[in-house]
Structure formats: C-alpha cells, structure tokens
Amino acid sequence: MSILEVCNLEKHFGDVEVLKNISFSLEKGEALSIIGSSGSGKTTLLRCLNFLETPNGGRILINGNPIFDAADHASRSDEEIRKKRLHFGLVFQSFNLFPQYTALDNVTLAVKLQNKGRPVSEINAEGMALLERMGLADRAGHYPHQLSGGQQQRVAIARALALSPDILCFDEPTSALDPELTGEVLKVIRALAEQETTMIIVTHEMSFARDVSDKVIFMDEGVIVEQGTPEDVFVNPSSERTRQFLSRYGE
C-alpha cells in the first residue's frame, strides 16, 4: 500500500485556480521530485500536504487512511490538524529557524514540547545525533545568525527529522543559497535518499532531481503534466510543454 496517496486535490485562491485535479502516490522509501516553473503550484501543493493551506477539493491518504477529505469538514479542528500534520515534515526555502534558540534547541524544541515526560538529556542526545548526521556537531551551541545559509538549512533538516515524519518535504531547499552552499545541502538530501527516507522535493536543481529521485512530477499551471521515473520525464518526456521546460534548463 502506498504511504501517500493524493486524490484529485484542488486549491484556488479566490478565482485563481492554483491546483487542478492533482493525483499521485508515493511508496515508502521513495524520493519524489516536483519540478516546474515558478507559479506552477509546486509550493502550494507542499503547503496543502502540510496543512498550511486547506485544499478546496480532494483527499489525502496516509497508508490508506484518509487524513484530509475536502468533503468532511468535521476533521478540521486545530487539535486534529496538529496531529495529522506530524505525518509530514517541511523544510522551507527560507529555513525559518528560530533565531532565539541554538542549533540544538531548534532541533529539540518541538520534541520537548510533545514529550513532556521524557528526560531532557535523552532528547538532547538524539538532537546531537541528528546534528552529527548533518555534519554540524561542532555547531550545536551556535545561534542561527552565527551559521552560514547552508548550515542553517541543514539545522532545519535536522529539526524536521527530529519528529520522525513519515514523509519529509523540501520546498526549494537550496533556492536561497549561493551555488557554493547549495552543494552541502544537496549532499545531505542525497544521503537521506540513500537511507530510504520518504521524501518530496520541490526543486529547480534538475540534475539533482534526476539523480536522486525515484519518481518525478512536472507541473505547469496547476496541473500535473507528466509523472514517471526520472528517465520517463527527463529523457523521454511525452508532452511538448515538458520538453520546452527542460530545454530551457539545458541551455
């Protein structure tokens, strides 16, 4: 059974339809890349999965259980949404680390708030282990403004992993970074893919998407134009629109 199934998702802002009839599924351990030009709805799709936007239609299922159904308004209390969104983790384009906490506290804050009974030392040890995986063990006590953009984003990834989400989402994780720092973040994401972390990555890094993903979706104007393996989408795209988009990146 697919870990994630999205059925006929719709979202509009006023009269503007941002997502139209979005359906796809994801298996456990797979990495899915979503590519497409700016304004194609990629980010909105991720935000819908993380309950930062409420879709106007469609359903979202995790392991076959519906966690969102546009037809069912009852399941939208703050408390329920709070629990359901924990299936997902989200890494933002602009990091959004909490500036008043150290790297380690950024990683452990939510874990501590959700597990009041657990010994703090245990949670801190887990946080340290995550920072170590990100290659940041020596930065645990630094505040975000003392870290480079790449380091901040890696802390943000550790923070998202700390709650062990079923699916980790990345919203253009390297778009705010200069090319030199992009590499260190992509390396971390690549390592996560190798460890079979289930991921959805919205990205403009085409060669990275091609290398790392098991599945690629190309979106344009709110619809999924093409989905398949990286070979399907990058080498043998079936639609003219996809070819156009990819050729611009090839230049």
Place this chain on the structure above:
Amino acid sequence: MFWTVTLSLFRGMGEALEIFCLTLLFSLPLGLVIAFGSMSRFKPLAKLVNLIIWVIRGTPLMLQLLIIFYGPGLWMENNIWAFSSGRMVACIVAFVINYACYFSVIYRGGIEGVSRGQREAGQVLGMTKSQIFFKVTLLQMVKRIVPPMSNEIITLVKDTSLARVIAITEIIKAGENFIKSDGIIWPLFYTAVYYLIMVGLLTILFNAIERKLSYFR
C-alpha cells in the same frame, strides 16, 4: 532654602512617579488589547479602533486631560471626579488612554514584524497556537519593540508635567510655585535634575534589556 526646594520638588516627583507607574501598569496591557482590536479580522471593529487611535494620537494629551477632567462636570452636570483623589484618577485615565494608543501601534509593528515563516515553522512542527506564541514569536516581538518602547516611556516621564493643567502639583508646578512665593527662579531650572535622574535610570534599564536580547538576531 535649598533643602526646602529639594523636598518640595521631591514631593512633586512623588506625584510624577505615581502618574508614571500607574500609567504604565494599565496602558501596557490595554495597548495589547487595542493592538489586537486594530488588527481584528472583523473589519468594523478594526476600523473603529483605528479611528480611536487616530483621534487620540492626533490631539494633544493636554487637551485630553482638560476634557476628561472638566468634561463630565460641564456637559453631564455631574462631576464624577469630585472625590478626594479625583484629580489624580482623572489624570491617570487620560494618560492611560493616550499611552495605550501609542503602545498599541508599537505592539502591532512588533507582531507584524515577526515573519509568517516563524509561525509556519512552529505549525509544521506540531506546536499549538499558544506554544508558538510563547516559545517562538513572543521573544522576537519583545526584542523588536524595546527601542520604540523605550522612546515612548522616556517621553512619558516628561509628559507627567502636563498634569499641572488640572492642578496636580508635579515637579514643574512645584518649582514654579517658588517664583510666586519667594521670587526665585532657580528651583524651576533645578527641576531638570529630577527628570534627568529618572530618564538616566530608565536609559540604563533599557540598555540592559537590549544587551540581554542581543544574543540573537
């Protein structure tokens, strides 16, 4: 003579400090309520609150003092301030309304200044609204509003001198009284020392707070 003056001005400072402390005590929380009102998603309420803020910030505090103190007696023919400390209460009411409006605008800037991404980061980490407010946004807001608040609070120290228009003997009035009674003017200049000391202490306090919050950006 020097001690007589010093003591008299000291009593004036007592009145000024009473106005200062009570105004802060009530206007700091009231300002937050007004700030939320002015940002309300219920448009008529937001409009009304913003209208009130415009009127209060747009007219002199001295005028507001006069209206609040003399108004009820003149227009409602019922002087609601006709009790022993009525003057002081009327004064505090005028100051609290005035300063709450100024504070509300500063609070609002602080609240809106914390990026939406901070709240969203808290949300996707499964935090509750109150956890997000207390653990994530509050301190960032406080840091943002310390400089404008310190400005406003220092202004409040000096604005207490306006209370004399409803015959409260604050520092300036106490100093001025010596012109009539003893024909000397130096007590009036001497009042500056009292203000400088109060503002000096506040400046030290606010610098300490700013330093304390400078560990993050």
